[in-house]
Amino acid sequence: MNIEQIYKDAGALLEGHFILSSGNHSSRYLQSAKVLEDPAVAQKLAGALAHMIRNAQIEAHTVCAPALGGVLAGYELARALEIRSIFVERKEGVMQLRRGFEVKAGEKFIICEDIITTGGSAMEALEVIESLGGEVVAFASLANRGFCSRVGSPIQTKQECKLKAGVAFFALEDFEFEMYSPDQCPLCQAGSEAIKPGSRN
DSSP states (O other), X not given: OOHHHHHHHTTOEEEEEEEOTTSOEEEEEEOHHHHHTSHHHHHHHHHHHHHHHHHTTOOOSEEEEETTTTHHHHHHHHHHHTOEXXXXXXXXXXXXXXXXXXXOTTOEEEEEEEEESSOHHHHHHHHHHHHTTOEEEEEEEEEEOSSSOXXXXXXXXXXXXXXXXXXXXXXXXXXXXXXXXXXXXXXXXXXXXXXXOSSXX
């Protein structure tokens, strides 16, 4: 599967001048919601991710996704793995488990996102699960922005990566884009105005 082409075909690989959730700027942006709006494509991608996880003999009982971006990807992965799907969400800026979802002591979880950049949201989800007695056995995402080392990729973990060491990370493709701090952004210096296309505006 050519994951980059799937993103392009869905209009989900954007080019321009963007503000990322980190506050940094980039000329390229991944909008996974555009890929996941097609159920057939979502099922295909999640199936490929599930295949990687099964091949690594990872056993889990539940997929947990950070809302909002990870919910669809997490649900489709859980369906492909034939296990339970839940999500955590922010309330007053703090990631929490709500809506009657429960975690059993010793329950094994995969934390799933649509895209993992540094893994900050994934780690917030992990902290919630572990605080309730669950165990996180893997991280998963459709796309990896290249800061964290994943299974099957030569990319080395960079300083910005926040994922817990020793927990396997699975993703379908690496997307390494140049990022700039706002005060050193060449796009800004050229007079371009940055926009924020993500879900956390």
